[in-house]
Amino acid sequence: MDINLIRSLITLALFILFIVLIYQVYSKKNKRRYEDAANLVFKDGDERSNKLNQAESKVEDHD
Template sequence: MDIGTIHSIWTVLLFVCFIGIVLWAYSKRQKPRFEEAANLIFADEEKDSATREKDRSKEA
């Protein structure tokens, strides 16, 4: 086995891993999980605004 064959096998393995990751990332089963993760930053804003409204009602 020469170095060219080893590089070819390595390239094919990496390509198969890449295709596997792409299929996993774009599968319909993962979509709800990724959408929830994408909206996590907005959950903090909702909590902050709810806390601010609660503080304002206490002051009044």
């Protein structure tokens, strides 16, 4: 086999993989999962804020 044929096959395989990945990401059945993943940053921030507020209120209660 020629090296150029191998390179062409690898390029074709990666292009097909890219198309499958794009289809999976933008399919409607996975929309909810990706929206949940996108909002994890904000959820984590809220939990940390709540823990900090609880810790501050405990410190104020002891004073």
